[in-house]
Amino acid sequence: MAPIKLILDCDPGLDDALALLLAHADEALELVAVTTVGGNVTLENTTRNALELREYLGFDHVPVAAGASVPLLRAAENAEHVHGKEGLGSVRLPAAVNTVESIHAVELIIQTLRDAPGTVHLVATGPLTNIALALKKEPKIIDWVASFVIMGGSFTRGNATPAAEFNIFADPEAAEIVFAAGWEVVMIGLDLTHQAIATEEIAERMRQLGPLGVDLIAPLATFWIDPKTGGQAVHDVCAVAYLTRPELFESKRARVEIETSGTFTAGMTVTDFDSSTPNALVPVTLDAAGFWDYVLGEWHRAASARSVSV
Numbered sequence: 001m002a003p004i005k006l007i008l009d010c011d012p013g014l015d016d017a018l019a020l021l022l023a024h025a026d027e028a029l030e031l032v033a034v035t036t037v038g039g040n041v042t043l044e045n046t047t048r049n050a051l052e053l054r055e056y057l058g059f060d061h062v063p064v065a066a067g068a069s070v071p072l073l074r075a076a077e078n079a080e081h082v083h084g085k086e087g088l089g090s091v092r093l094p095a096a097v098n099t100v101e102s103i104h105a106v107e108l109i110i111q112t113l114r115d116a117p118g119t120v121h122l123v124a125t126g127p128l129t130n131i132a133l134a135l136k137k138e139p140k141i142i143d144w145v146a147s148f149v150i151m152g153g154s155f156t157r158g159n160a161t162p163a164a165e166f167n168i169f170a171d172p173e174a175a176e177i178v179f180a181a182g183w184e185v186v187m188i189g190l191d192l193t194h195q196a197i198a199t200e201e202i203a204e205r206m207r208q209l210g211p212l213g214v215d216l217i218a219p220l221a222t223f224w225i226d227p228k229t230g231g232q233a234v235h236d237v238c239a240v241a242y243l244t245r246p247e248l249f250e251s252k253r254a255r256v257e258i259e260t261s262g263t264f265t266a267g268m269t270v271t272d273f274d275s276s277t278p279n280a281l282v283p284v285t286l287d288a289a290g291f292w293d294y295v296l297g298e299w300h301r302a303a304s305a306r307s308v309s310v
């Protein structure tokens, strides 16, 4: 069976880094492009992290292009308190030798989708600024994508504010453009990703994967422990896993509208599961045991391949 091709637009970021690892490790997936956006940390740091992860993990052939450093209209937000100032927590990787593509991330997204219509999935795990800019520059991308999956939003509470999840809160105007574009958005929000918690038991399974587990995977997955859950949600990994293991997710269609004017609610994904005009597919339940068996199995593959090659 032909591999599932994807572009990953991301803001690495602890969980973005783990999502990149899964996209690289699973042979059922083919990472065809990585684009970066300012979000968890500055664009300079998210891009440096993507380049260093590319060489450290061995997907050197995949182009990386830098995108928007700031939101469309608002001042930049960040999540340095969660990811650390550099963006990968306590992890420090060797400096990358190779640099970014000369083209902007938006151009790389458009070109990649235009050159292979209907065959490449677009996955966004950071603020949606690059996606919104791509839609404005080339609206046809809604027809060219095989599917469009985001980690973002929530149909209950937020994490950046009581109302808004960080990726949407960081650029509500971009999210408004994205959800109104006319395609179906697979919205993997906090209600789902809070079922994918790296508890200490899971972290111990990560450390059993060998040097990659000890040196990279477990440190990325345990840097910021949420006192409410006793672990760290690997939010962005869920967005990549959805492409290869959709059976692990139970989803409902909904209409999602983005609040952009609320003083206390800006960035809220107002989710109507009763709408007759749905624009989103919202995974609500995760088979967590199956998720971890899958993800840890693929990470073990990467760890084993790496120990052989080093």
Ligand code: RIB
Binding pocket: 011, 013, 014, 015, 016, 039, 040, 079, 125, 126, 127, 151, 159, 165, 166, 167, 235, 236
């Ligand atoms: O709210 C979680 C999301 O915000 C994740 O994508 C995480 O990486 C941060 O970007």
Ligand code: CA
Binding pocket: 010, 011, 012, 013, 015, 016, 040, 125, 126, 236
């Ligand atoms: Ca992210």
